[in-house]
Amino acid sequence: MTTVDTTSTSSVNNQPAGTNPKGILGKDDFLKLLLTELQYQDPTAPMDTDKILQQTSQLATLESSDNTNKALETLSASLQNSQQFSTISAIGKTADLGYDTVSANGDGTSTDFEMYFPSDAQSGTITITDTNGNTVDTIDIGTNPKGVYQFTWDGKDTAGNTVDAGLYHVNATYLDANNQTQGTRVGAYPIESVKFDGSNTLLRVGSGFVSLADIKEVY
Structure with a gap:
């Protein structure tokens, strides 16, 4: 009797229909797809060189876009921290x-x-x-x-x-x-101190703290 291995089938069936674990395709996914495509191409009719170059260019563009997004996130966090700490100079002034x-x-x-x-x-x-x-x-x-x-x-x-x-x-x-x-x-x-609560900057005025966004003028 021939035994059928249903392990992989069960694994697949346990996944809900239409489920994508990652939700998006990254540059590593595109590279794997390109390598798999090259591995299983027909030797008698290899993939067109222009098509390979086009896919490689798309991969480079995706990686560049990913790097740009990471750089922008880092820059945004740096600017936010810089803005927060610049409010320290307001201590002693009037809000x-x-x-x-x-x-x-x-x-x-x-x-x-x-x-x-x-x-x-x-x-x-x-x-x-x-x-x-x-x-x-x-x-x-x-x-x-x-x-x-x-x-x-x-x-x-x-x-x-x-x-x-x-x-x-x-x-x-x-x-x-x-x-x-x-x-x-x-x-x-008078502004007596500055407190950082996550992304929110709080200034102590009087007997309590108020958000920087609630202050209309500092002089």
């Missing part, structure tokens, strides 16, 4: 987040916010205004050395009434150590 507002819930709960004073403050006032520029409330800042400080607004106006929910502008004017009038606002803070 502008592009806003000067805090949010009120409209239910009488307080709102905490931070404000940066670039010079010593001898005295001054924080003014909270609505979107129409009307003064809603004021907060005395006291006497504070240069730095970032946290303040709390009770969410009420000067008459003690709960304000409507919405955004309110927060700015301050103060006298420095030379009795010169200075100004500052919410949303502008």
Whole structure:
């Protein structure tokens, strides 16, 4: 009795129909195909020389394209790293987040916010205004050395009434150590450090980190 070896058949049948393990053909695959084609060509009718040259040229083009893609990937990674580390030079400068507002819930709960004073403050006032520029409330800042400080607004106006929910502008004017009038606002803070989280660059401003993409200006 003749025994039929079904090992290779079973191996093939175990593969789902239309499955390509690699998904694409690389330069090594094309080279194997060319060598196999040369190995099994008809000796009485060998492959045309022009056809061999054409396939060899295609192989060279594929390899060149592959090398170019790898070089571009390396260059992209290098530029990304260079851009990330260049942000280290921003430490000590001021980051502008592009806003000067805090949010009120409209239910009488307080709102905490931070404000940066670039010079010593001898005295001054924080003014909270609505979107129409009307003064809603004021907060005395006291006497504070240069730095970032946290303040709390009770969410009420000067008459003690709960304000409507919405955004309110927060700015301050103060006298420095030379009795010169200075100004500052919410949303502008010194950059204290830089943290790299994968491809994302984070800058520490105030008491937290913000993404570099969220910073509108550095000065």
